[in-house]
Amino acid sequence: MAEMYDLVVIGAGPGGYVAAIRAAQLGLKVACIEKRSRLGGTCLNIGCIPSKALLDSSYWYALARQQALASHGVRLSGVSLDLPGLLARKERIVHELTQGIAYLFKKYGVTSYHGSARLVGGHQVEVQLVESERLILEGRYILLATGSVAVELPFLPFDGQGVVSSTEALDFSKVPQHLLVIGAGYIGLELGSVWQRLGAEVTVLEALPRLLPQADGEVAAEVHKQLSRQGLRFHLQMRVTRMRRQGDMIIVTAQGPDGTERDFMADRILVAVGRKPCVEGLGLEQVGLRLDPISGRLPVDGGYRTAVPHIFAIGDLIAGPMLAHKASAEGVVVAERLAGMQPRLNYAAIPSVIYIHPEVASVGATEEQLQQQKIRYRVGRFPFLANGRAKALGESGGWVKVLADEATDRLLGVHIVGPQASELIAECATLMEFHASAEDVARCIHPHPSLSEALAEAARMAWCGKPLHL
Ligand code: NAD
Numbered sequence: 089m090a091e092m093y094d095l096v097v098i099g100a101g102p103g104g105y106v107a108a109i110r111a112a113q114l115g116l117k118v119a120c121i122e123k124r125s126r127l128g129g130t131c132l133n134i135g136c137i138p139s140k141a142l143l144d145s146s147y148w149y150a151l152a153r154q155q156a157l158a159s160h161g162v163r164l165s166g167v168s169l170d171l172p173g174l175l176a177r178k179e180r181i182v183h184e185l186t187q188g189i190a191y192l193f194k195k196y197g198v199t200s201y202h203g204s205a206r207l208v209g210g211h212q213v214e215v216q217l218v219e220s221e222r223l224i225l226e227g228r229y230i231l232l233a234t235g236s237v238a239v240e241l242p243f244l245p246f247d248g249q250g251v252v253s254s255t256e257a258l259d260f261s262k263v264p265q266h267l268l269v270i271g272a273g274y275i276g277l278e279l280g281s282v283w284q285r286l287g288a289e290v291t292v293l294e295a296l297p298r299l300l301p302q303a304d305g306e307v308a309a310e311v312h313k314q315l316s317r318q319g320l321r322f323h324l325q326m327r328v329t330r331m332r333r334q335g336d337m338i339i340v341t342a343q344g345p346d347g348t349e350r351d352f353m354a355d356r357i358l359v360a361v362g363r364k365p366c367v368e369g370l371g372l373e374q375v376g377l378r379l380d381p382i383s384g385r386l387p388v389d390g391g392y393r394t395a396v397p398h399i400f401a402i403g404d405l406i407a408g409p410m411l412a413h414k415a416s417a418e419g420v421v422v423a424e425r426l427a428g429m430q431p432r433l434n435y436a437a438i439p440s441v442i443y444i445h446p447e448v449a450s451v452g453a454t455e456e457q458l459q460q461q462k463i464r465y466r467v468g469r470f471p472f473l474a475n476g477r478a479k480a481l482g483e484s485g486g487w488v489k490v491l492a493d494e495a496t497d498r499l500l501g502v503h504i505v506g507p508q509a510s511e512l513i514a515e516c517a518t519l520m521e522f523h524a525s526a527e528d529v530a531r532c533i534h535p536h537p538s539l540s541e542a543l544a545e546a547a548r549m550a551w552c553g554k555p556l557h558l
Contacts, residue, residue, distance in 0.1 A: 090212060090223075090224040090225060090226040091119070091223065091224070091225050091226065092117075092225075092226050093116075093117050093118060093119045093199070093225060093226065093227050093228070094111070094116035094117045094118065094227070094228050094229065094426070095107075095108070095111045095116050095117075095118045095119070095227055095228070095229045095230075095231060095423070095426060096118075096119045096120075096121070096205075096213050096225050096226075096227030096229075096230050096231070097111075097118065097119065097120040097121070097230075097231045097233055098121050098205040098213065098230070098231065098232050098233060098234055098370070099120075099121075099122065099129060099232070099233035099234040099235055099403075100120050100121075100122035100124075100127040100128065100129060100189065100200070100233075101128065101129020101130055101131055101132075101233060101234075101235045101403065101412070101415065102128075102129060102131045102132075102403070102412040102413070102415050102416045102419075103129075103233035103235070103402045103403030103404075103412075103415030103416060103418060103419045104120060104122075104129065104231065104233030104234075104402075104403075104419065105120060105127055105128065105129070105189050105192075105193075105419075106415075106416040106419040106420060107231055107233060107402065107418075107419030107420065107422050107423045108120040108193070108198045108419075108423075109192055109193070109196050109198060110419065110420045110423035110424065111422075111423035111426060111427065112196040112197050112198045113196055114423060114424065114426075114427035115427065116423070116426060116427065118197075118198045118199070119198070119199045119200075119201060119225055119227070120193065120198050120199070120200055120201070121201040121203060121204075121205040121213070121215050121225070122200070122201070122202060123202070123203060123204045123205075123218075125202065125218075126182075126183075126186035126187075127186050127189040127190055127193070127200070128182075128185060128186040128189050129235050130235050130236070131412040132182060132185050132186050132189070133182060133186065134254070134255045134258060135254070135412070136412055137181060137182055137185055138178045138179075138181070138182050138258045139254070139258060139275075139278055139279065139282070139443070140443055141177060141178035141181045141182075142174070142178055142258060142279075142282045143278060143281065143282055143443050143444075145174045145177060145178070146174075146281070146282045146283075146285035146286050147285065147445060149167075149169055149174075149285060149286065150285035150286075152164050152167045153167050156482075159482060160482065169263070169286060169287070171261075171262065171263065171286070174286075175259060178258070201215050201217065201223075201225070202217065202218050203215045203216050203217035203218050204216045204369060205370070206369060206370060206371040206374070207230070207370060207371035207372065207374050207375045207377075207399070208224070208371060208374060209374055209375055211226050211227055211228065211230065211398060212224050212225070212226050213225045213226075213227060213230060214371075227398075228398065229398050229399075229400065229426055230398060230399045230400070231399075231400045231401070231402065231419075231422055232370070232386070232394070232399065232400065232401040232402075232405055233401070233402050233403050233405070233415065233419065234365070234366045234367065234370060234405060235365075235366050235403055235404045235405070235415075236363035236364055236365055236366050236404035236405075236410055237363060237364060237366045238253035238254060238255070238359070238360075238362075238363055239359075239361050239362045239363060239364050240253075240359065241270070241328065241359055241361060243328070243329065243330050243331060244270070244328060244331050244340070244357065244359055246359065250333075250336075250338050250355070250356060250357060251331070251338065251357045251359060252356065252357065252358055252359070253358075253359060253360075254275045254279060254358070254360060257279045257283075257356075257358045258279075260283070260356065263283060263286045263287045263288050264283060264288045264354070264355050264356040265288065265289065265354075265355050266288065266289045266290075266291070266353065266354040266355055266356075267280065267283045267284075267288045267289070267290045267291075267354060267355075267356045267357075267358060268291050268293065268338075268340060268352050268354035268356070268357045268358070269290060269291070269292040269293070269357075269358045269360060270292075270293050270328055270340075270357065270358065270359045270360065270361055271292075271293075271294060271295075271359065271360040271361040271362070272292050272293075272294035272296075272299040272300065272322065272324075273300065273301075273360060273361075273362065274300075274360075274442055275358075275360035276292055276294075276358065276360040277292075277299070277300070277311065277315065277442060277444050278442065278443055278444060279358060279360070280292055280315075280320055280358070281315065281318070281320070281444045281445065284318065284319055284320050285318075288356075289321075290319070290320050290321065291320075291321045291322075291323065291352060291354070292320060292321065292322050292323070293323050293326040293328060293340075293342050293352065294322065294323070294324050294325075294326065295325070295326065295327045295328075296324065296325065297324050297325050298312070298324065299311055299312050299322065299324075300442070302409075302454075303442075303448070303450065303454065303503075304450060304454035304455055304456065304489070304501070304503045305454070305455060305456055306455065306489065306503070307448055307450065307454075307489075307503050307505055310486065310487075310505045311442070311444065311448060311505065314444075314445075314446060314485065314486075314505070315444065318445070323342070323350075323352075325344055325345045326342040326343070326344060326350070327342060327343050328340055328341070328342045329341050329342065329343050329349070331357075334353070336355060337353050337354065337355055338353070338354055338355070338357055339351050339352070339353050340352045340353075340354070340357060363404065363410055364384055365379060365384065365385060365386060365404060365405045366404070366405075367379065367386070367405070372386075375396050375399065376395065376396060377394055377395060377396060377399070383407060385405065385406050385407050386401045386405045386406050387406075388400070388401050388402075388406050388407075390432075391421075391422075391425055392406070392418060392421065392422050392425075400422050402415055402418035402419055402422060403415030403418060403419070406418075408435060408438075409438060409440060411438065411440060413438070413439075414438050417433050417438075418433065421433055434520075434521055436452060436453075436520065437451060437452065437517050437520040437521045438451070438517070439451040439513045439514065439516070439517045441509065441510040441513065443510065446483065446485050446486045446505055446506045446507060446509065447504075447505075447506065447507070447508065447509035447510050448504070448505050448509060449503075449504045449509035449510050449512065449513035450501070450502065450503045450504070450513070451501065451502050451513055451516045451517045451520055452491070452499065452500055452501030452502060452516075452520050453491060453500045453501040454501060454503070455467070455491065455501075457501075458491060458500060458501070463493065463500070464493070464494040464495065465491050465492060465493055465494055465500055466491075466492050466493075466494050466497075466526070466550045466551075467489060467490070467491060467549075467550060468489070468490040468492070468526060468545075468546040468547055468548065468549030468550025468551070468555070469487055469488070469489050469490075469546055469549060470487060470488050470542045470543075470545040470546035470549060470555055470557075470558065471484075471486070471487045471542075471558075472484045472485065472486050472487060472488075472506045472507065472539070472542055473485075474542075474545075474557050474558055475537075475539060475541055475542045475545075475557075476536070476537040476541075477537040477538050477539050477541070478506065478507055478539055478542070480537065481507055483506070483507035485505075485506065486504070486505035486506030486507070486509075487504075487505060487506060487542070487546075488502065488503075488504045488506065488512075488542045488543050488545075488546040489502070489503045489504070489546060490502050490526055490529070490543070490546040490547045490549070490550040491503075491550070492525065492526035492547075492550040492551065496525070497525040497526050497527055497550075497551055498523060498524070498525050498526075499516075499519055499520050499523075499524050499525065499526060499529065499547075502516040502519075502520075502543070502546075504516075504543075506539070506542070507539055508539055512539055512540060512542075512543060515540060515543065516543065525551070526547040526548070526550040526551035527547075527551040527552075528547075529543065529544060529547035529551075530544055530545075530547045530548035530551050530552075532544065545557060545558070
């Protein structure tokens, strides 16, 4: 006899667990199946959270080692790295947060199953429990939220030791001598920064002529400059073609745009060339579903319904940026729609953050996108160099750039490279959601002294061409 639920959620990442909690809050009987031993998915276990823990710890270590606090009158001596301690702290944070989800599931009455789920047809989901028992759950609705896995390069397969994905690069037991990073995207730059700060020589190979292909071009150029200054080495337009081993070292051959080849030797290689939907063993074909052959994602309609009307999908499985907060927002929408509400998401206002130093955060269109769409816009820029709070922090590198519609003054995009950009961007996402104009932002009263004044100044420049403090 199958266990009956209103909603069976497959995957307990930020998409699935949030959908499960919201649906349970709204009175649905919910089950959530997760194959990992801990809830929270990639984000909490091997993604956003552990990488941020490492980024923060490595930032403080680099700051201390470089005597960067000397200008504040703080001199440090005897600075050394306790790598096991640093990794243990990361592990504690992951443990506490994943336990927190288990607590929330209990609190809201979500039934949690630890095992692998497979669609078997109709409304049924087969669960192979970790303790080897099999059971069938039946859901009036089923939500697929299985996330994504790292893309492997065929000529550079992951071996968990020398050639690794982001998962293993969170746990190197010693600092690599030379870490070669393939791909100058989010993961390559974040984890490259971590190990460079901890003492590794880091070289990044990128196939395209610039870093961060999705980002605003000026942001990418600034990041290139700042990270190069910190000691990361970049080789652009370098496509990896093969590898060989020499003792403990790995030699990677990459080809430049003119066909010339160059060898790079490293003791560790991090392959960070993107992620793809995690659908292996999910039984999509069993219920007549398949990934779109061009995008590689699972097609859904505006309400996240797949071609099978009672099966929904969200997060990295479907179109859009592979971001935890995007998956969570979609999870909430699915749960609320099942409960009779009619929420919608605005995909033009999804913020994104790269947690390097200085932080990079964006929301809305890039200049390149506006030019492509032939939208006329005005640009307002303001450097943190002229911001009092940034000066006091000793963090005056970077700037805020506001893009506003030339005709209507409406905010079209905001790009920030600078201190606490991850926090500053939240205001910008809210402003875009409420269709603010650059003038609105300039006229909102921002606290003084604060980093947010740089946003108001950049907006003022986009609106009337004249910031007050430049
Ligand atoms: P990415 O898409 O951000 O970057 C991959 C990079 O690899 C691209 O620049 C691409 O041109 C390059 N590349 C592809 N093939 C190559 C090759 N053969 N040789 C050299 N370069 C090559 O992917 P990622 O960094 O792996 O991250 C995966 C996903 O995880 C992203 O979609 C991102 O949204 C998400 N993520 C987000 C955060 C965050 O929000 N802070 C952090 C980490 C990851």
